[in-house]
Amino acid sequence: DAMMIHIANQLRSIFTPSDYIARLGKDSFGIFVTNMKTVADAEKKAENVMDIFQKGFGFKLNYFNVSASLGMAVYPEDANFYDKLFEKSAIALYVAKDHGKAQFTKYSESMDKFSSAARKYSEYKPVNNIEERNSIVNAEIISDTIDILFDSNYSGYAIDTLLSVVGTLLEINHLIIFEASDDKKWIDATHEWAQKNEFLLEDKISHMPYEKHEKGMLFLKNLNHRFVSENDGDVYVPENFANENTLKLRRIIQCGIYDKDEFVGYLSALSYEKGKAWSKTVIDTLAMVTKIIGESIIRDRTLRKSILTSQRDQLTNTYNFNAFLNETNRVHIENREKKYAIMYIDVNQFKLINETYGYSAGDFILIEMGRIINRECGESAIVSRVTGDKFLACVEYQDEQNINEIADRISEAGKKIEDDTGAVYKLAIVIGTYVMQNGDSAIMAVDKANIARKNAQRKHILYSLYRDEMHNEIAEEKEIEDVMEEALVAREFKVYYQPKYNLTTGRVYGCEALSRWDRKGKGIVNPGTYIPVFEKNGFIKKLDYYVFEEACALVRNLMDEKKEVYPISVNFSRIHFNNDQLPEFLLETVKKYRVKPESFEIEITETALRQVDEHFRSVLSKIKEYGFSISVDDFGSGLSALNMLSDFKFDVLKIDKDFFHNQSTTEREKIVISSIAEMAEKLGMELICEGVETETQADFLESVGCHHAQGFLFSRPLPVGEFLRLVYNVDFKKP
Structure with missing residues (x-):
C-alpha cells in the first residue's frame, strides 16, 4: 500500500492538475493526459513515467526491485472514443510486457492481432483516487517516508530522521521505536525523537525485561497490531519511566511490528497535550509508517542474523x-x-x-x-x-x-x-x-x-x-616426522636392554627393552625428543611393535644357543588399547618366532590407567589369557592405578624413579616406598624399583621388602651386544 501511494505521488509530480490519474487494479494505473500538442510530447511524458521506476526506487535502490511496463495510445490518431482509446493502450501494454520487463510501447495497427490476448488489460474499470478508501493516510508523509528510508545507506540514521519528519508534520510530542531481542528476553528503545529535549527518556527505556510489559507504555503481547488510548489520562506510566514530564502523558498510540506472526517491536506515539484527540489520519498514517519502518527493521534484523549465522560455529555458537x-x-x-x-x-x-x-x-x-x-x-x-x-x-x-x-x-x-x-x-x-x-x-x-x-x-x-625458541622445537618435531618412516625401514632404531637385578642374590633376573634412535648423520637421539612426537602422531604403535619383534628375535637366538632366557619387559603406549589389535599381534609374533609368552612382560604406564573402561579391561584380560605378564610402569606418578590394583591382578609393580629426587632417600620417601612394598606383597605382586643410583637406596629397598631394582648403580641401558657379554659372556647372533 505504501508503495502504491508513493507511485501515485510520483505520477502527480509529472502530470498537471487537468490530467486524470486512476488506479485500475491491484498494481495498475491509467492516465488520461490532456492538451498534448504532439505525439513526441506524449512519448516524452511516457519516458518520464518510466524514469520513476528506473531512477526512483528500481535500479537505483534495488530494494523492492520494482519495474513497470507502459502501453500508450493517442487521440485521434489511434482512436476517436475513450473506450477504443483505452482498448488500444491495453493492446500496447500487452506488447510491452511481452517484450520483457521495464518496456514502453506505443500502439500501432500491426498490434491488433493481440487484441484478444490483451482484453484482460482493457477490462479494468477506473476506481476512485487512492486516498478515498476506508483508511485515510497523509500521502505526503508516506512518500517522504519511502524517500528517506530507502534513499539512505544507513537505515538507523534514516529512521531517526524519519521520526523527526513524521513527528513534526503530524504534530506529535514524542515518538519511540522499541525492538525485542532475538531471544525475546529484552525490549530496547532503538530510536527516539521528541519535540522538547526534556521529554527524552534515553537510558530509561533500554534493556527492559520482555515479560514486564505494562499497559499504556509497553506493547502488550496479547494485543493486536494497534493500541490507541482514547481519553486523557487513560495511560499507565511504569515507575522506572516516571518523571515530571512522563507523568503528564495524556494519550498514546502503539503500532506493532511483526515478521509474519512473530512480534518484533512497535512504534509508540506519545501526547502530553490535554484534550487533544488523535485524528483518523494521524492513526492511519502512523500505522502505515510503522509498516514501512518495520520492513526496514525486519530486513536489517534478517541481514544481521544471516551475517551472524555465517560467522558462527553451529554447535557452540562461538565465532568460526x-x-x-x-x-x-x-x-x-x-x-x-x-x-x-x-x-x-x-x-x-x-x-x-x-x-x-x-x-x-x-x-x-x-x-x-x-x-x-x-x-x-x-x-x-x-x-x-x-x-x-x-x-x-x-x-x-x-x-x-x-x-x-x-x-x-x-x-x-x-x-x-x-x-x-x-x-x-x-x-x-x-x-x-x-x-x-x-x-x-x-x-x-x-x-x-x-x-x-x-x-x-x-x-x-x-x-x-x-x-621465540619454541619455533626451533616445532621445526625439530617436523623434521622428525619427515624421516621417521624411512628411519624405521633402515633399522636406525636400535633396541637397548637394561638389566634388572635381584638385590638378595646380586644376579640379573630380567631386563627391559628400550628404543634408541641412531639417526643417520646425527648419532643417538634422546628418547625424550622423539617418543612424545610419536605418541602424538601415532607412530609409537609401529615403534612398539618393532621393539617387541626385536625382543622376540633375541629370545629365539638365546633359545637356539641353549642359554637361560630371562623375562624381557616391553613398553606399550596407551594408544594400543583403543582397539583389539594388540593381544593378537603379541600372540602371532611369539608364534612366528617360536617363543613363549611367559618370556615377556607387557609394561603400561600408570598414566595410561587414568581413563579405564570395559574395553581397556578386556584388552588387558586377553593379554593375560594368552600367557603374558603385565606390569604397571612408573607407579606413583599419580593415583590413577590404585582403583585398578583392587580389581585387576597385575603381575609386576614398578616404582616410579621420581621417588628418588636426591642421592640419598628422605624419611618421607622411605615411608611411601615401604608402604607400597607392603601393599605389593599382600597383593601377590612382584615389586621392582627403577632409577636406583646409590648403595644406600639399594640397601633401603631390600630392607623394606623390595628385592628387585634397575638403575645406573647396576647398569645403564646397553646395546644388545654389550648386554649379552655382560649377562652371558657371548655375542649376539641374528636368527
Whole structure:
C-alpha cells in the first residue's frame, strides 16, 4: 500500500492538475493526459513515467526491485472514443510486457492481432483516487517516508530522521521505536525523537525485561497490531519511566511490528497535550509508517542474523575461524592502547571421550567448553571453535598473572563438567598463549599461540606461554616426522636392554627393552625428543611393535644357543588399547618366532590407567589369557592405578624413579616406598624399583621388602651386544 501511494505521488509530480490519474487494479494505473500538442510530447511524458521506476526506487535502490511496463495510445490518431482509446493502450501494454520487463510501447495497427490476448488489460474499470478508501493516510508523509528510508545507506540514521519528519508534520510530542531481542528476553528503545529535549527518556527505556510489559507504555503481547488510548489520562506510566514530564502523558498510540506472526517491536506515539484527540489520519498514517519502518527493521534484523549465522560455529555458537580473525584484527587495531593475548585451548584426548561415551556426550562437552571459555574470559573476549576440540580466545589482560588466572579458571572448570544425568566429565585442558604486540596480525598471533599449545603437549604440561625458541622445537618435531618412516625401514632404531637385578642374590633376573634412535648423520637421539612426537602422531604403535619383534628375535637366538632366557619387559603406549589389535599381534609374533609368552612382560604406564573402561579391561584380560605378564610402569606418578590394583591382578609393580629426587632417600620417601612394598606383597605382586643410583637406596629397598631394582648403580641401558657379554659372556647372533 505504501508503495502504491508513493507511485501515485510520483505520477502527480509529472502530470498537471487537468490530467486524470486512476488506479485500475491491484498494481495498475491509467492516465488520461490532456492538451498534448504532439505525439513526441506524449512519448516524452511516457519516458518520464518510466524514469520513476528506473531512477526512483528500481535500479537505483534495488530494494523492492520494482519495474513497470507502459502501453500508450493517442487521440485521434489511434482512436476517436475513450473506450477504443483505452482498448488500444491495453493492446500496447500487452506488447510491452511481452517484450520483457521495464518496456514502453506505443500502439500501432500491426498490434491488433493481440487484441484478444490483451482484453484482460482493457477490462479494468477506473476506481476512485487512492486516498478515498476506508483508511485515510497523509500521502505526503508516506512518500517522504519511502524517500528517506530507502534513499539512505544507513537505515538507523534514516529512521531517526524519519521520526523527526513524521513527528513534526503530524504534530506529535514524542515518538519511540522499541525492538525485542532475538531471544525475546529484552525490549530496547532503538530510536527516539521528541519535540522538547526534556521529554527524552534515553537510558530509561533500554534493556527492559520482555515479560514486564505494562499497559499504556509497553506493547502488550496479547494485543493486536494497534493500541490507541482514547481519553486523557487513560495511560499507565511504569515507575522506572516516571518523571515530571512522563507523568503528564495524556494519550498514546502503539503500532506493532511483526515478521509474519512473530512480534518484533512497535512504534509508540506519545501526547502530553490535554484534550487533544488523535485524528483518523494521524492513526492511519502512523500505522502505515510503522509498516514501512518495520520492513526496514525486519530486513536489517534478517541481514544481521544471516551475517551472524555465517560467522558462527553451529554447535557452540562461538565465532568460526574466519570471523574470529576478522574480529580480532578489528579490535586490536581500534584499541592499540589495550593489551590482548591469544589463547589456543585444546581438550586433551577428546577422541577418546567420543569413542568411550559417544558423540552426543562429545557435543555436550564442546558446547559446555564454549560456555566456560566465554564466561571465564569475560564479556569482551572473542571466542571461537577452530575445529573439533580446539578453541581460540582473544582476551584483554592487565599483566601476565591475569592471563595465568584465566587459564587456571578454564582448566579448573573443565575438570567438573556435569550433564543432566549427574555424570561428571574431568577434562584435561591444554592451553597455549601468545601476547600480541603492536603490528601483529590475528593469524600470526594464532600460529604462535598454537606453537605454545604444542609445546605444552610435548612437555606434558597444561599451560605454556609462547617463547621465540619454541619455533626451533616445532621445526625439530617436523623434521622428525619427515624421516621417521624411512628411519624405521633402515633399522636406525636400535633396541637397548637394561638389566634388572635381584638385590638378595646380586644376579640379573630380567631386563627391559628400550628404543634408541641412531639417526643417520646425527648419532643417538634422546628418547625424550622423539617418543612424545610419536605418541602424538601415532607412530609409537609401529615403534612398539618393532621393539617387541626385536625382543622376540633375541629370545629365539638365546633359545637356539641353549642359554637361560630371562623375562624381557616391553613398553606399550596407551594408544594400543583403543582397539583389539594388540593381544593378537603379541600372540602371532611369539608364534612366528617360536617363543613363549611367559618370556615377556607387557609394561603400561600408570598414566595410561587414568581413563579405564570395559574395553581397556578386556584388552588387558586377553593379554593375560594368552600367557603374558603385565606390569604397571612408573607407579606413583599419580593415583590413577590404585582403583585398578583392587580389581585387576597385575603381575609386576614398578616404582616410579621420581621417588628418588636426591642421592640419598628422605624419611618421607622411605615411608611411601615401604608402604607400597607392603601393599605389593599382600597383593601377590612382584615389586621392582627403577632409577636406583646409590648403595644406600639399594640397601633401603631390600630392607623394606623390595628385592628387585634397575638403575645406573647396576647398569645403564646397553646395546644388545654389550648386554649379552655382560649377562652371558657371548655375542649376539641374528636368527
